[in-house]
Amino acid sequence: MDIQSVYQETILFAAEKHTALQQTIPGTNLPYVIHLSNVAMEILTAAHFSPHFDTAFAVQVALLHDILEDTQTSAQELQSRFGEGVTAAVQALTKNDQLPKAQKMEDSLHRIQQQPKEVWAVKLADRITNLQRPPAHWSTEKKQAYLHEADSILQALAGANTYLENRLRKKMEEYQQYI
Template sequence: MSDLQASYQKAIRFAAEKHAIQNQLITGSNIPYVVHLSNVAMEILMAAQATENFDVTIAVQIALLHDVLEDTATTFEEIEVTFGNQIAQAVQALSKNDATPAVDKMADSLRRIKALPKEVWAVKMADRITNLQPPPQHWTIEKIKTYKEQALLIATELKDGNAYLANRLAEQIVTYSKYSQADIQP
């Protein structure tokens, strides 16, 4: 088994257990949250094939773990002991800081992400790519527009992190735009 395979299996098992404890599902669905995590990891695997000097083993672990601090009772220390400081720092940067006012959370997260290696930037783009699906039925047009605006900010701030994912994100934003225009349909 390669380092990538072993790292993937260790991280997905860890993340799946943590999110399952919360009975976490993909928002607006009955799909287990681990599907979202594996979709983010798939974006990373595809980006790695198109990117030179990309540490896919590190990036895949970060992709699979990116929401455990934000959405579960997992601690920074637990990630650090299990996966190392580099992974723990990346997952922390990808997590919203609850001490930051809501309007500043995305800018704060992007600032912290940009201080880390490009693999972390790639995970943030991959996460938003996979989240730009049909929005949950309960979202308002305003929420959808805000989510699109955040995606545009991510695309602008992180575009130099990975050309493949920057292009994928730009394409997804265009596709997602139809949901934010529902209020101007005839």
């Protein structure tokens, strides 16, 4: 299937699931699907600079990366629609709510490291996209912690995708203005 068809099929599924819950980008009135498409855009751009990169797989994972965490979609439904590989990738990107907050990211990064490099790239792209202007209600401490977490992600996923690693470094530098 061509990349355009993969993108359309996947974003429609994700948009239906997130819109059903009227999800928006935190701190805005924008529909959540914009975040998903921004992560996919980072992946599509990075693919041009990344040899041996499974773009279709990475785009699907980018568009679905929050679907298990933020919607009523089950892993079984995801697997029947998009297959075992995409489901395993999305599960790795999904934080384990059974763990204390302080351990969730470390656990997720460990599971991501067991996945193909395209999944690592999606995590980098997600954080790049999230390093926009933070919600107005965030404290300085929360902004600092979010930036520190971005650095932890960068360190844990070093070697995944040079293009996205450089983009994340740049976004982290730009984010300093909000602290």
